[in-house]
Amino acid sequence: MDWKNLPSSGGGVEDGRGGGLPGGGIAVGGIGGLVIALIALFFGIDPGAILGGGDTTTQSQNQTPAQSGAASGQPDETFDFVDRILGSTNQVWAGIFREAGRTYTPPKLHLYSGYINTACGQASSAVGPFYCPADQKVYLDTSFFNEMTRKLGGGGDFAYSYVIAHEVGHHVQNELGIADQVTRAQQQARSEAEANTYSVRLELQADCFAGVWGNHVSSLANLSQTDVREAINTAAAIGDDTLQRAGQGRVVPDSFTHGSSQQRVSWFTKGFKSGNPNDCDTFNQNYGQL
Known part of the structure; x- marks a missing residue:
């Protein structure tokens, strides 16, 4: 993936790294640590689910080269990478909104290390990347x-890009009023299982929106089949069924909040192939079938 061909966000990335807990620690959940928290909350949107209190423990933080560079004032390639992925999502969605006669307000992306206070509450690195609709920012350690x-x-530049594009997809949903409609529908749901289905549809649509973005930057970024496979492998790795099977040895579909591996791969692929957000209507289709 030639991500350096992509446009800058023009100041859309806020660099708040270098903070964190005293001694360079990361706050992680006391019921299983960073990995379990990542599995439970990967790619979430609901601030109530990912933010808040609870007992915490501390573990040492291994800085990436980019984090070390940020602290020392040296050139920071990871910052440049995130900036260009965000810039390209801004460009793609601004164009799509313009064609529909609408105006797109791009989100900010805030980089942090350790923990962060947001308009949605406090979060630690353990929650993974997330979008806060209250301040219209994507947060990423x-x-x-x-x-x-x-x-x-999972790993690789396009897999990392998929993470960012998925969270920006939640911002698109916020811009379109979809997130608010889902919140109201969940409040009126007759059961937790029914409320979860709305969450699944929301997450799968964000996967599809990430695919739409990928379609639009495919030529400029010179995406290869290997690049696309990175994103697909990531989507498969964080399906609810795969994570439940690995974490508890059994699958409970009624508790799904993000979708199965097959669903996540299918909806990302659908958006990537068409490049048309109108094909991402997970709410008026049988989201498990394509």
């Missing part, structure tokens, strides 16, 4: 990229 490679079996 770039050490998560290392966790993807080491713990979740």
Whole structure:
């Protein structure tokens, strides 16, 4: 993936790295640590689910070269990478909105290390990347990229880009009023299982929107089949069924909040092939079938 061909966000990335807990630690959940938290909350949107209190423990933080560069004032390639992925999502969605006669307000992307206070509450690195609709920002601790490679079996530039594009997809949903409609539908749901189906549809649509972005930058970024496979492998690795099977040895479909591996791969692929967000209507289709 030639990500350096992509446009800059023009100041859309805020670099708040270098903070964190005293001694360079990361706050992680006391019921299983970073990996379990990542598995449970990967690519989430609901701030109530990913933010808040609870007992915490501390573990040492291994900085990426980019984090070390940021602290020392040296050139930071990871910052440039994130900036260009965000810039390209801004360009793609601004164009799509313009064609529909709408105006797109691009989100900010805030880089942090350790923990962060947001308009949605406090979060730690353990929650993974997330979007906060209250301040219209995507939050990302770039050490998560290392966790993807080491713990979740996925990595590579386009896989990391998929992470960012998925979260921007949640911002698109916020811009279109979809997120608010889902919240209202969940409040009226007759059961937790029914409420979960709305969450699944929301997450699968964000996967599809990430695919739409990938389609639009494919030529400029010179995407290869290997690049696309990276994103597909990541989508498969974080399906609810795959994570439940690995974590508890059994699959409970009624508890799904993000979709199965097959669903996540299918909807990302659908968006990537068409490049048309109108093909991402997970709410008026049988989202399990394509």
